[in-house]
Amino acid sequence: MTTPLDTKIISKLAEILDKNNLTELEYESEECRICLTRGLSGPAPIAYAPAPIAAAPQTIAVTCAAPTPAAVAVEDFAAHPGAMKSPMVGIIYLSPEPNADDYVKVGSTVKEGDTLCLIEAMKTFNPVKASHSGKVAKILVEAGDPVEYGQVLMIIE
Numbered sequence: 001m002t003t004p005l006d007t008k009i010i011s012k013l014a015e016i017l018d019k020n021n022l023t024e025l026e027y028e029s030e031e032c033r034i035c036l037t038r039g040l041s042g043p044a045p046i047a048y049a050p051a052p053i054a055a056a057p058q059t060i061a062v063t064c065a066a067p068t069p070a071a072v073a074v075e076d077f078a079a080h081p082g083a084m085k086s087p088m089v090g091i092i093y094l095s096p097e098p099n100a101d102d103y104v105k106v107g108s109t110v111k112e113g114d115t116l117c118l119i120e121a122m123k124t125f126n127p128v129k130a131s132h133s134g135k136v137a138k139i140l141v142e143a144g145d146p147v148e149y150g151q152v153l154m155i156i157e
Helices: 007-019 069-076
Strands: 024-028 033-037 047-050 059-063 083-085 090-093 115-121 124-129 134-139 152-156
Touching: 007 024, 007 033, 115 152
Parallel strands: 047 059
Antiparallel strands: 024 033, 033 059, 083 152, 090 115, 115 124, 134 152
């Protein structure tokens, strides 16, 4: 379903993006979702594209009243008994150093208390420890991704 775009909202969001020197800004209401992304090369004309198309620099992606399949898939894991959730907001790192091996991979066996990943928050690296023993069934994030409090990071079965 498509709804008419409110150009005042888009203009205000673009102004906030420029004023605060942001590279990405997202707005969502019941009717519509708007994502503004700016490339590092500076301002360029704004293009409109439907949500299924990958966002390019200076693209506004608009979807209306339909959750994306990826969002639905992540939500399905929230109630999973083996879900390892983020204890904080930050940037996730799956290895102790950029060129080092990841702490765990899909199929790895972990014990309660083993470090699964790190979350950087306010220039501090915080280890995320396994709350129970088992085998890593899924890793739902990638290194460098921003994560939210309570977001499912991994499934340990």
